Structures are given as structure tokens and as C-alpha cells.
Amino acid sequence: MTETHEIGMVYLAASDLELADAADDVRGLPVVTQLGHRLGEVEDLIIDPVERRARLLSVVSGGILGLGVTERLVPVEAITRVDDRVHVDRPEPAGDGDGRHRGDPADLAEEGYQPELVDRPPFAEVYERYGVMPFWTAGYVVPYFLRR
Template identity: 50%
Template sequence: MAWIADGDHLLAHPADDVRGLAVVDPSGYRVGEVIELAIDTDERRARLLTVASGGFLGLAASEQWIPVEVVTRVDDRVHVDRHHGTVRAIQHGGSHPVARSDVAAVYEHFGVQPFWTVDRAPSYFHTRQQATSAPVRAEH
């Protein structure tokens, strides 16, 4: 895996670059903002989102890794099927190379099979849908 910001790798589908979009939980609460993508260099697909939350002007913000398997749709926001408390319960992040051993606990926390396992359900970053007009609720 590699970080897209490193510039050495491109996504297979440029529209899947969701950096800068807000992430919302099933209730519409804002979890944070996507600041980075970890990509599978073989398939050139996003596998983890780095989401920043909290803080003020970038100071004291926390970062979480979220597997794309919990993304339900992408429009003008990234929608995940876990509530903000679950997402924020596991603090990770950082723009450095990631080995499978580094992220296995993240997949376990979210209860999804890692992308490298043979028996996992096939997943791909969801196609963007037309933007909705539903309001985003403030972070907790």
C-alpha cells in the first residue's frame, strides 16, 4: 500500500479521489474530513481513508483510518455505515507507508475482511452519486 499524496501512484479511477470531502455517519453526523487515501498499488484502488476530526485550524486534530468497505455511497460527502463513535474509537493515521500488519487491527475494529483476504466479499470504492441536499450535522 502507498499514500496517494506521495505522488508515485495514481488511482485507477480519478473520480475516486475523495480527499477534501466530509465523512458522515448513518445519522448524518459529520465524522470528519478525508485528508488522505491509502491505495492498493496492484489494483490502484483506494483501500483506506485517513479522516481528520476535531481540532481547530488543523491543531490537535485526530486521525482515523477507515476501510472503504464501510463506505455506503459517495456524493458530495462520503457516507459510512458506522456511527461516529465507532469511527473515532480507533485512532490511527499518518502519512507513512502502510504494511498489512499495520492495518489489520483497523479492519478487525470495523468488522470487515481485509482486501487481501481470499474469502472477502469483493468491494470497490463506490461510484459517485449525484449530490444530495441533506444538511450535514456538526461534529460531536
């Protein structure tokens, strides 16, 4: 099981786990901001293996023929609704630090390719960039995404 270096979270596709609630599986849906700008598409979910709940979306965008693909992490706390798209109530955070570029054609073309968990900011930084409270803090309120 590919595990992150913090809090023991894992990519769903790289694990043998199933989500606690199948309705949380939004992989393949486009992600848009409150202004309707497309951020990308949900490629995978980063889950905590204890509760088997999605905690972050792995949203990919850009690239031509597999080159220059950008991955951005989006906390589920930033999601306001899910229909045929995932709606994020906060504008895209500034800066590049919440994702990484990957574009090695050999890696991307390889069947079953799963992103490695390297060159990532601490998860607390991702939550801070979106201005939301991380799930591991005292006083955490379960967000819309996990209550729907």
C-alpha cells in the first residue's frame, strides 16, 4: 500500500481499500471553482485508511500527450456540492506549492501507473492554502462532502 509521509493517508487507487461510502467516489468528475473556472479532473482520492473517507482530491490538469500534467490537492472541506461536476467554494489558491508537475511519458504510459507521494508540501499547508480546518484538529466539523 502506498502511504503518504504524514498521517498515514493513502491514494485510493494504490490501495486495496474501499471507501466507507461509495457515493464519495468522485473520480473522473471535472472540478470547477465558484466562478465556474475548471481546475481539472479528479484523478484519485487520498483517504485515511482508518475511517476509509476521502480527505483530499487529486485533481489533474494540463498536459499534452501526457507531458506537463499538473496535480493539485484539494481538501474535501472546500467542496460545496457535487452534481455532474465537483464545485469548490474557494478560489484556486495562489502559488505552485500545492501540487507538482509530472510528465515522464514512460511513467504516464505505464499501465496501472500510480502517482508517488514525493515532493509534497505538508498536508497542513494544503488545508491552510484553502483556508479550511484539517480533519485532525479539535473542533473539526464534518464538511458537506462527507455529510451528503
